[in-house]
Amino acid sequence: MSEVTKIATRVSYGNALVELAKEHDDVYVLDADLAAATQTAIFKKEFPERHIDCGIAECNMIGIAAGLAATGKVPFASSFAMFAAGRAFEQVRNSVGYPHLNVKIGATHAGISVGEDGATHQCNEDIALMRTIPGMVILNPSDDIEAKAAVKAAYEHEGPVYMRFGRLAVPIINDRPDYKFEIGKGVTLREGKDVAIIATGLCVSESLAAAEKLAADGIDAKVINIHTIKPLDEDLVVAAAKECGKVVTVEEHSVIGGLGSAVCETLSRKAPTPVKNIGVQDCFGESGPAVALLEKYGLNAEGIYASVKEFV
The missing domain is CATH 3.40.50.920 (Rossmann fold)
Structure with missing residues (x-):
């Protein structure tokens, strides 16, 4: 019996951003001093001129993303879910949600599977927070294939999108020819x-x-x-x-x-x-x-x- 392939969806996120940027020069990626963990370092290596490290300042990162979106760019603001949804909630609500700007939030390390980082970093409240923001789309992919499809769909969607990715490697379950990802369709x-x-x-x-x-x-x-x-x-x-x-x-x-x-x-x-x-x-x-x-x-x-x- 062949071994099941497992990939963390945060890795899928980093790889999907690179493929997206090859096709679209309006894709920009922002990070808050966590590029190695969120896997946006993969993007940084390929497109350093379109990667912005905002330092440990998530609230400011969301503000910068909002500004980029207002100029016609499509920014992917990336950080741990605890920081992207938790620490920066006000900025996501007021600077992205309220003006309905085309900002994509890549939130990695969600849930208890963050593991040894403990309760302070295990965000089990992010979906609840993001659901309350009018017009916010929330995507939570189940594997590598779905995560890559979610990133592409987020880019194609006009408006704010919150994407949830994990640290733990998970089995690939959507590797079938009839697989189709569509926002809002289970x-x-x-x-x-x-x-x-x-x-x-x-x-x-x-x-x-x-x-x-x-x-x-x-x-x-x-x-x-x-x-x-x-x-x-x-x-x-x-x-x-x-x-x-x-x-x-x-x-x-x-x-x-x-x-x-x-x-x-x-x-x-x-x-x-x-x-x-x-x-x-x-x-x-x-x-x-x-x-x-x-x-x-x-x-x-x-x-x-x-x-x-x-x-x-």
Whole structure:
């Protein structure tokens, strides 16, 4: 059996920026003294004249990005999610969101899989924060292929986009000829009738593995990949809920304000359905190996399997 290829989506982000810049000379990349970690150093090496290191000044970086966008450039402002969404929230809201400028935010090192950096750097609140900004598109890709497609789609979209990337290497699951990325459209990866598992980011591959374990127990789980959390594919969510009767959301993010909240808001309006939210349960993360943290917080395949089985 061949070994599964794993790539961190932050690496995909850096590589995608280079390919994008080869085709479009209006692409600029900004960083806040973290180019090696966010992988924008890959871009810096190829296009040093279009890379701006703003130093440890994320709020200023967002302001510079807004200025570049106002002149017709397409800036990709890059930093850890904790800093891009957290520290610079006011600037993202007022300097990018309010004037609806064409700024793309590449937020890496999101979620508890940041690992040993600990709770201060494990941003489990960024999706919730960005969802509140009017007009902000939120993309959370599940693997290397989807991350590269998300960067391209973000460039082609006119307006602000928040992209969420991870530090941990994750399996490639979208390597099929019919794969298509479209903002606002979820993807059904596995059909099922007993329960719908709606997942995002690195939790998608874990949910697929959990579904296989559930199948061995006679539970037929549908698995849906929601790479765009805003705008949410409400039609797909509602259809899955009506077909399966029960829904489980899975995200490497707080259960408050993220994918789970978006799904529940939709279903409460359009198709009231029992829902279980799997994610970080209103607590901070902690320092430790990424894989061990995912296990402890119930976000690996075994944890998802156990939660879904109990719910069904």
